[in-house]
Amino acid sequence: MGVPLEKYVRIGFVVAGILVWAVAASLFGTLFQWIAPNWDKMLLGAQFTVSTAIGALFGIGTGIALWLNPAVLRLGVEIANELRNVTWPTWQETRVSTIVVLVTTVVVAAILGLFDAVWGSLSAVIYRL
Numbered sequence: 238m239g240v241p242l243e244k245y246v247r248i249g250f251v252v253a254g255i256l257v258w259a260v261a262a263s264l265f266g267t268l269f270q271w272i273a274p275n276w277d278k279m280l281l282g283a284q285f286t287v288s289t290a291i292g293a294l295f296g297i298g299t300g301i302a303l304w305l306n307p308a309v310l311r312l313g314v315e316i317a318n319e320l321r322n323v324t325w326p327t328w329q330e331t332r333v334s335t336i337v338v339l340v341t342t343v344v345v346a347a348i349l350g351l352f353d354a355v356w357g358s359l360s361a362v363i364y365r366l
Contacts, residue, residue: 246313
């Protein structure tokens with residue numbers, strides 16, 4: 238039936254580790270700027286600083302923890318199996334649904350704008366009394 242799902246789940250673990258790296262590096266960079274900017278020294282050039290290294294450690298740790306946890310792997314494979322059973326909409330259905338959402342948003346915004354204008358006028362009349 239194709240490539241085993243475990244392969245895709247493992248790739249997802251690696252991607253999750255990379256995302257954790259990016260978020261943690263940004264978070265630690267911001268914290269260092271607030272607390273002590275001189276702590277965030279350059280290690281391998283201007284782009285790889287102490288905060289980037291700490292973020293990399295967090296990302297690698299997350300990836301390894303996900304990779305080695307059999308319960309998380311089992312859950313990931315179960316989710317991937319369920320996603321195979323999903324009936325995905327066609328391009329035409331997606332386009333029509335998007336148009337319906339946009340038109341509904343514009344209509345609701347117009348109605349709320351009308352209510353706001355009426356309420357504002359009514360409030361102005363009441364406050365003048």
